[in-house]
Amino acid sequence: MATSDVINERVGELDPSRRVLLGPGPSDVSDRVLRAMAMPTIGHLDPEYLVIMNETCDLLRAVFQTENELTLAVSGTGSAGMEACVCNLIEPGDEMIVCINGVFGGRMQDVAERCGAVVHTMEVPWGEIFEPSAIADMLAKHPKTKAVGFVNAETSTGAYQPIPEISKVVHDAGALVLVDAVTSLAGMDLRIDEWGVDACYSGTQKCLSCPPGLAPVTFSPAAAKVIDERRSKVQSWYLDMTMVRRYWGDERFYHHTAPINMTYALREALRIVVEEGLADRVARHALNHRALRAGLEAMGLRYIPESSLTTLNAISIPDAVEDAVVRGRLLKEFGIEIGGGLGPFKGKAWRIGLMGTASTERNVILVLSALSSVLGSIGAKVDTDAALPAAMGVFGAG
């Protein structure tokens, strides 16, 4: 096997650098989660694994703040969760309103159209958010709308879209509320039941601080009823909740082999969230965000106007500063990953995540120091001495 020999010589033992992951995800994964993931694989129908699945569902319900029976982890990353929510609720010809104010609303439109939905899009400029009254107007124009989809925490812009008021107008119109909570679950307050969310998806690699690979989803009884009463098969066999739920439920009907070790990891990540307590966790994310924001603004950096997430900080790149140079040096010299901009923000914004395990005072200080150092050394017009005192002031005030 000449080819194999060549590959064998070239592809050595895996030895990735230890990064500090302060981008838009993945976030740093704790050793507890990594250790859990490396536990011995057992069968996907092993009685012990079925207990682990049940426990994972219970933990997911606690973190989603829901009683929804149909709550589980889809065997794919966050985008598979989006597709699972959309393709299970939507049948060809159904009308859906999708709110677009960044990458992920745009993605939802694409997914919904591929499912055969008649999509009515609402758009505001990237970074802005939607008024409930505007959504009510749109629903009045399209009274047959089956679902309204929007992004709670837009990872591409930092915009936070509040949920409760929109839920009310959507429910008043008899439609379902579909929420992208990829960057909010377990980092910001998110109350599925109290806020009337009918379908919600997230990813594991953001505020849960678990490696990417699973997508937590939850469906309200109303959404589950819509799925039960479908006239057509779900177009994706893999994501078909009418079958997947029979595997996660008491029936244990074989559908596909679950990603067993990823479930181990998610279960441990969820245990860590529950141990900390949701309220404390949300407060920690908020405090570290305020400190980072104080430091960045004291330095002279500006946030994207509507960037208000506590889990992700979207800031404008100063004039004459080269995006790739700065991010490259942060990675190379400090082992710190921050994110670049997407779409219209490419080259114009940085995205600094403080998610889950990575949302710490230490990381706030570290990234402010590193950024000050790099920006100072390239002569950027920022006040590099001001950052740390401003951040420390926030921590001092608690």
Add this chain to the structure above:
Amino acid sequence: MATSDVINERVGELDPSRRVLLGPGPSDVSDRVLRAMAMPTIGHLDPEYLVIMNETCDLLRAVFQTENELTLAVSGTGSAGMEACVCNLIEPGDEMIVCINGVFGGRMQDVAERCGAVVHTMEVPWGEIFEPSAIADMLAKHPKTKAVGFVNAETSTGAYQPIPEISKVVHDAGALVLVDAVTSLAGMDLRIDEWGVDACYSGTQKCLSCPPGLAPVTFSPAAAKVIDERRSKVQSWYLDMTMVRRYWGDERFYHHTAPINMTYALREALRIVVEEGLADRVARHALNHRALRAGLEAMGLRYIPESSLTTLNAISIPDAVEDAVVRGRLLKEFGIEIGGGLGPFKGKAWRIGLMGTASTERNVILVLSALSSVLGSIGAKVDTDAALPAAMGVFGAG
């Protein structure tokens, strides 16, 4: 958080039992693979991760025995690989022939119909295989057929469907060859290029002995051309190869966040395959299978007639022996998992896998001894003393 406290008390530290996984998958995962999987998570666009992706593709090409550029790991389990192959090749209204001789052919029909294919099914009784001439006849009846899908190694029956002759008749008719190699890749000989396979998918949890969670896929240039020339979007956004390939390729266009640690695991599992060498690995699976078969048959157990896979042994459960009792005791008393039957074989067949890391002389001896012990203790009509000598005879003869 009263609910959280309750969960926190009840859901303790993860501590799964160490099993010997001799079912239809997952198979035992080596510590090397588990350790690699637990390496620190890095970003999905980190330059180091991009190298890891390239290396993984190179290793996949070596193991698939292909030069296909479009070779990568889909971010889902084997069934997602099936759906990825079908939904990328098929557009609504396309005709497809699907060969059904077990669970997975049936699944392929379902997947193809959900993609809008006009599916022409060919069926033979479970456990039997298809004659190339029958497929040629079917193609003559349906000359517009775009693809013919069949299962190389039917995990539900143990049937092995040879590939080269079928490829020839399918190509003669101008159609594409789509092969399920979930239970053959890296355990039995599989030559994508030499045998003319246009699209092939597998899973990680079978003969690669990696935890479930990724689906290796490969597309020939002809299949890639079909994808390039689609008139409609792929119905699954998540599995859309026209976008996924831009992320795995040089462009590194962001699509979805890859399951980073799962990629670590797959890369290590593939390294192990390449280190052993494909020919030696195939020979090892064959030898251990022959020894197990000799032992089981000496005991008086009978194989499902066409069960000829070397990676999975499908055997009839003796009359008056209760499936669940035996499998339950193997698991509880010996920590050994073997599989039950699916569909018409439910309660009637056992499926004993010897895949990847788990295909060892030690496991052959272990499962024969354990099965002899359990069957002997319930008074089954089997010759429990004959199994080991028969197996040892095969090992002795090399």
